[in-house]
Amino acid sequence: MKTIYLDNNATSAVAPEVIEAMMPFLHDQWGNPSSMHAFGGEVKKHIDRARSQVAELIHADPSEIIFTSCGTESDNMAIRGAAEALGPRYNIITTRVEHPAVLGPCRYLGERGHRLHEIGVDSAGQLDVVQLGEALRDGPAVVSVMWANNETGVIFPIPEIAAMVKAAGGVMHTDAVQAVGKMPIDVRKIPVDMLSLSGHKIHAPKGIGVLYVRKGTRLQPFMLGGHQEDSRRAGTENVPYIVGLGRAAELAGASIGREMTVIAALRDRLEAGFLATCPDSRVNGDRVNRLPNTLNISFEYIEGESILYMMSDVGIAASSGSACTSGSLEPSHVLRAMGVPFTAVHGSVRFSLSRFTTAEEIEYTLKSLPPIIAKLRAISPFVKKT
């Protein structure tokens, strides 16, 4: 059975062009880019090229691109590095709906003398900008606010937020792991100081990420012991993956238009279909300011893990914010922060599409899900019998 993969916010297929670009650097060109011989030196040119390709995707200068091992490393490097460079007892401002890769380092700093502010969201998942303004008045701050939410796809008004942070003299980091490649991003126009992105969300392999650091931003590196990446991130470069990410960034840039139109239309078709065929279902999050590929929908009175397992039986891969799938006993912190009722949180399912998703796959999913929902509701004690 072929898998219908609708879990692209978790990870995405490696594009064939990306694999092709990487192979020479596993087979033949395995030299160390720092070496003082042509065999290694040749390789450096390809890293430079990849750096330019990534820079172009977000309109940065290549010198502002630092390759890391993943999005989580980029987030840690940005938040902890900025806090350390600025000195003790700074304000750390973030939101209640961030990815754990941001919440983790922010709370770590909060436990070590920095003052932590976690800004709330409204029922649509939109940031409480007034609360952010109040936190910014508390003194100089390192601010980390995600560009788009991984669970709901809700897009925060980063241009406005970054302007507020800069006006208050703060340092602005954004976790753009979900946003990059799904919407146009131009760091020349938006005053973010740092931006994280991850390879495996844009059809490069796992194990490669980037931190964009605007020129002049003070940052204490935490990987020490080498001159690589201008001494900002020591360690021999992961050449094949860097080259792969460069190619993936190029492909992502070329397909953003398609993302915003074709993929958005497929997602809308999925959403409208579910709402029409599954009673007691509701979409979670702002439906206007939302990534074109993401749909977070709750099927009330049933539980997410059960839905996922039954979907998996018919070859559909998605994810859920239910407690049983979160690895803890608490359901999604994002949906809870939005005040989504428990009846709906446990039965939430996230579908996330990619440029490899087809119309046939969407139709198959629309046909397959209603019987699953009906079967689980027939077992549930909470469904009102009519």
Next chain:
Amino acid sequence: MWDYTGKVMDHFRNPRNVGVIEKPDGVGEVGSLACGDALRLMFKLGADGRIADVKFQTFGCASAIASSSALTEMIKGMTVEEAGKVTNQDIAEFLGGLPEQKMHCSVMGREALEAAIENYRSGSTEKKILAGKVVCNCFGVTAEEIERVVRENGLSTLEQVTNYTKAGGGCGKCKPDIETILEKARVERLEAEHKAGAKTAPKKLTVIEKIRLIEQTIEREIRPLLKRDGGDIELIDVDGNRVKVALRGMCAGCQVAHFTLKDVVEVKLREFVSSELTVEEVRE
């Protein structure tokens, strides 16, 4: 994905006895939408006093549905007395085991069954018998329930308690209370073992047995007490009935170490190993 057995997946995909019974003899309900899983169980007795029909409805994950389905299959044909003896371990075993983090599903099954039997016997329709002090407010778990699950499943860590009862899995404020319950259960278990040992085994221990028992007693009974004050202890040698130890950490050089040695170490060793032991401190 969870490592579910084939039997769990079978009962999840093809749940047995789903539905409701008109005029049941007993109904039990546990859990809630907020908790993430809930089970309603009902049964009807036949003329022979055995459970003739049983139905369930479950809101929850794959293992919650499978545990409920398994339970209905297990108790069909049992008398109420027999059904009352079904434990959560029986349910897990019937399914070929459950992942540790999912054991609370089997506990939920046992709780619903008990509630249904209680409802049959007394007509009580309480959703869950909340006896005793509520320890975990997030999931509404009482001290009595935790003590029981700890006892019946031989649990020893906080993580296990959370996996089996959900207690401590929310805000985490009740974790110290759970630790206290675990400590109490541990002491009870040791006392029971000691009593059973005293009854069955004669006093005569082999040298190896004696040394092992001394080590065990130090590990379980003595070291935790010393650690509370920042101290520690090391067993150096056993010569006949003379136990030679060295005190470490804060205990080393402590003014009252002599009393610790006699009042704690020697008393405990005499209690758990042999009344003939004497303890000596070795200074290096």
